[in-house]
Amino acid sequence: MTETTGERDRAAQAGGWFSAHGLVLRVVAFLTIALMPIGLIAIYQTAEFQRETLRRSELSLLALTAQAGAPVEQTIERAFGVAEALGVVIDELDDAESCSSYLDRYIEGRRLYAMIGLVDADGIMRCSSLDAPLDMRETRIWEQMSVSPNSIVTLSQRTEIADEPVINVASPIETGNGFKGYVQLAIPQRRIASPVSSVSPDRKPIQLVTYNELGEVLTVQNAGKPLEDLLPEGFDLSEQTGLRATASAARAPSGERLVYAVTPLVTGAVFALGIWPAAEGFATPWLTNLFPILMWAASLLVAYYAIHRLVIRHVRRLGRSMRRFGANRQLPPQGTAGDMSRELREIEGEFVQMAGNILQDEARLEDQLRERGILLKEVHHRVKNNLQLISSIMSMQMRRTQDPATREILSRLQDRVLGLATIHRTLYESEDVGRVNAARLLREIVAQQSGASGARPEMTTRLDLEDLELLPDQAVPLSLLTSEALANAMANATPDAEGTTWVSVSLRRENGGTVRLEISNSAPSAMPDQKTASKGARAQGLGMNLIQAFAAQLGGPSETMHEAGIYRLSTGFPVREMQYDPQDY
Known part of the structure; x- marks a missing residue:
């Protein structure tokens, strides 16, 4: 957006004999007019001094109240x-x-x-x-x-x-x-209700009261007058139970102006109320007359007009150009306003040059990122093929092995290898190799486990999976944990009261940015413990150790429970937003 010649002329006339292009000279000239009413500055400083005095008096009384209630x-x-x-x-x-x-x-x-x-x-x-x-x-x-x-x-x-x-x-x-x-x-x-002796003799409170969170008085020290004769109207102790120390001035029923300092002694349980004579700072309000305020307002208007004329409107125009560049990479138009200062012109020129360099760097980075993505997908593809080759070798070994226990161990190990292969297949099939769709990954793992040789055809699988994008560092332990827990659930599932054998996998986002993974199965009776477990159940010991290790990698412990005929394994973990922590570098 450019300005017309008439606008440039009016701007030059507004500058008067301040025709230099330096921003400092212009700002100094207008601020000199704004700072002429020195009296306003003096009044302002006086008000600041009074406020500081009031704050110091308040902090002093709060400290003395806490000191008196220390015993x-x-x-x-x-x-x-x-x-x-x-x-x-x-x-x-x-x-x-x-x-x-x-x-x-x-x-x-x-x-x-x-x-x-x-x-x-x-x-x-x-x-x-x-x-x-x-x-x-x-x-x-x-x-x-x-x-x-x-x-x-x-x-x-x-x-x-x-x-x-x-x-x-x-x-x-x-x-x-x-x-x-x-x-x-x-x-x-x-x-503990002895007279106050822990503060200086000349700064003792009129009365020190301690009370609980219900407003019930525990101790009264220096009880010269009844507490009711010292508290102002509407002052309820049960409402003075906040975590912050406060001090306020009010008038007692006798008309005397007092200061009421409330400070917590034992967090959430015991509080102290110190009643003190009102000092100067609490009793005297700050007053000003109308003329200095009007002069102060006039000075602000002059200063604002100067800053707006010389700086703000040009900075806003430059800011709009920067926002357009950030939104759609549109470079600002050539040429600047005639009355723009030399410093702002230099800033605009540097911005135009920087924007051009950014466009060139982004084009180069996009090419590098595209090449990186292709290489990463190729790496994941080759890793997946190698893992499938290892799985095939294990299958050949299983067919040659006569020992059922050895075949069971190799089968579980093969499931873990296939779980890793599933992750790498998901990565190279995904458009963004830095993110994994957790719901899709878990569906493939469930399908893989359901199609395994040991799966029972009468078993029902229930899925409740929310689409979540995870980093590979979290997707790997999540898939391995799911694979181990799902294998245990399928091995130990028994018919429920309705005669249905089922397993369930749930992945949902919770409040606070955490994710909850739950794997459950029908189990009317409790799972076998380590002392009475069968040979096949003892093999789950390694699986449970792996589940705990994978849950620790995710950032949350795993929990197991058995109630209402359902055995459930649950773990919650926070979703990481970046692959690495910048503080590590």
Whole structure:
């Protein structure tokens, strides 16, 4: 897009006596006009200073709040550590009596705790430092644990656990079989609710409150006034349980302006609220008058007009030319605007020269890529032929071998060789030798396994395969894993309740960019274990080892399960987008 002569003349008139083609002189001239209102700069700097002061005051109060709540944090963190450690140790004890004896000795050596106990999955505390079992099913901790087992901190008044208020710390015990109960420790509230002494005397909070994720107050330090008389209207502790520390100023019911600093002490479990007197930065707003703002706006308009006239419109035109070149390799038209600066003209000239070089390089690279593709296909073709030759030699050897076990081993090895040959055949038949259609590859492997000599004619094969493009580095272990797992599934499939013998292969994309491969078969009874397996089943030991190795190459472990008359092998792995990691070079 070119400009007319009239536009060039108007541009020259706008430049005035700044007729030099240097971009620097033009920008300096217009920015000099824009920077005339020095007062605006001073006001802006003042505002920045006030904002920085406010930010520093906020960070200081948050740090002091965290420092004041450090004893509570350390005590509860230590209690969680003890609970997790006891959750492992207690599970090794044989009976409730020895367990309780162990906890009683443990609590005698550590005077911090009033009680330690293990609550079973049925809600009964049979193992504890107390003398008798307790039913915990009516407690708040059990209500929360039964809904979602998580680390819990809560306050209890005088109960059968202790004759004084205690802070209960509960940590769930979970194993591979699910929720087994939780370890509960009771800490006397008086041991950690002492007045604040960990901060400087001149910077103590009016009040320091710790509470749990439900907004329940655990400890109150420097309790000179009731908490209700210090909290502003609408301030709910249960809503102040975020992961980030925050500080805000508000007015208490008495009208006094206070600062409320909230910081997490134990992530997701315990939080601290520090109530501080409002400082200057929190109480004084920043005000400006109208005239400096108008002057600032006028300066911006002048500066914008200058930059737009001299730089932006030319840069946009050059950007459109670059986008056209990137979209359809169209070179920009010859000639430039008469008022374009010397620097931008040089940039446009360099771009035109670079675009021409890119077109030449792309043509050369396309020829090289075409030759590379032909050579790679030829390599895959020859590898496939060699693998088929090896398969034929193995077939000749199988016909000469009298031992059935040896023939079985050679047959399984031949299936693996044919699986590799299938991959290379797919690669040289594909237009893009760097990508493999996983669905097509698995269909050919299933067809190969179904047509093998050991396949049963009454067996039904079910396929649910999504078209996915994989790199060869992932396609090879995927096909070999499928071949091994499918052979095991066909060998061990038995009729289901309806009398149908079937195997199923599924390959689907999941959320998060992962792919899930599932191979299942009908199996009303469990698969034979290694102690009772037959001679043919023991041969699957190598196959299962190979399956685990191939799954590790894909990037995800394999899992097996047997339920509802179905034996299923599953593995999930992420799809790689490039053959090699650039960080390796």
